[in-house]
Amino acid sequence: MKTKALHDFLREHADSMTAEWLHSRTYEPNSVYSSDTPDHMTKELKEQNKLFIMTLVNLLEDPLNDRLSSWAQEIATERALSETPLYRTIHQFTRFRFIFWEYVEKYISIHKDGITSADILYWSKSIHSAFDHAIELFTRYYYQVSDARIEAQKTIIYKLTTPIIPISDEIGILPIVGDIDTHRAQLISETAIKKAEELKLNYIVVDISGVLLIDTMVAGQLFKMIQMLKLLGIDVTITGIRPEIAQTATQLGIDFGNLATFGQLKHALRYLFRDQSN
Template identity: 50%
Template sequence: EIATKRARLGNPLYLSIRHFKKFRAIFLNKVEAFISLHQSSITQQDIILWNRTLNEAFDRMIELFTMYYGQVAEAQVYAQKKLISELSTPIISISDTVGVLPIIGQIDDYKSNDFAGKIMMQAKDLELSCLIIDLSGVPSIDTMMTNELFQVVNMLELLGIDTTITGIRPEIALTAVQLGIDFSKIRTYGKLKDAVSDLLHIR
């Protein structure tokens, strides 16, 4: 139940694992306190058995927790990607000239649906002068996907459409730098709401 709740809220998995470490320490401290009170009746074999049992139980809990968390997180990402792919217009128009394209999951998943072509057509049909591409829903990215993304940015530029990218994770930035992609020509923001606020104010 906790794993499902944490996954639905989008809480980072590593934070939950940290709690397991704290709980394990609390249990071990209780065992140590019990041993100190009953030293005369406790053998070395008892201590080894309790320690092994306790650690195996916590390892199993962590294993189950990560499994259930992963199942819920994957189901959410799949549902979000399916919803976006079914939308006739994946670009969300937020003003006469500004649109938002939220990308959920891996960029590579969009290739089969003529991702780049649809963006070009819809951005042009909506008469956008600026498109915000939000990457906060992209868990990871490789070299090929980063290159694909920046090819889309270049094509939008040829159409006279400025591109703003939000939600860039450190690994995405690192991959882009390794590819030699120049970020200086692209406006970036850490959060989507900041980009929307600035661009709507400007335009």
């Protein structure tokens, strides 16, 4: 009964707790939590915090009624998409935890004659555990959204930085520059095949002079791309194979024997244009 009475007290004071939290804000440039945020944003923060209180108290009342996950996912998604630094939201959790516990202390002060130290210890453990649970969930979802955004941005960058450059109606160049992981190698393959078909190319020169290292997975993906281009009737030439990459390819069991290879791009182009003129 004492615990239920505490929960009812906390629900009844949700508005007051939220108001204190909003009032305690300070000026933070370009932050959703700044004291100078527009009224509509302050209203949104108010509703989000009140929902947090109700969800938190429901969890304290019934551990099986855990709806913190959906709340944390929604807020984490908003904060990640708005690029709010994680530390700022964690700081707000810390500030509000202090306010929340102050209201628990107010309840204890009002009903001190009927409350034991065991009650206080139990409330302390359960409340702090619930806050920790909320922070953990928020952090997990925040990183999921952030990672997804980073991967999406990487995909766009990779597509922009690995174009096929047509230099004639029949010949295109695919320059590959920088580090290549398996994900990027797959994107290069998909983009190259699609673009080669669109341009109706007969020859593609894959220039890897700007690639530093090639591991087994990346090499396999690139050579799979080459085979698919050949199946489409496109002749593939490779240029820029440095000695260390050639040595690595040999160690990996990759056979360059069936491919036209040149040390420099200009040599490959000279060969292809001469071949076309004959």
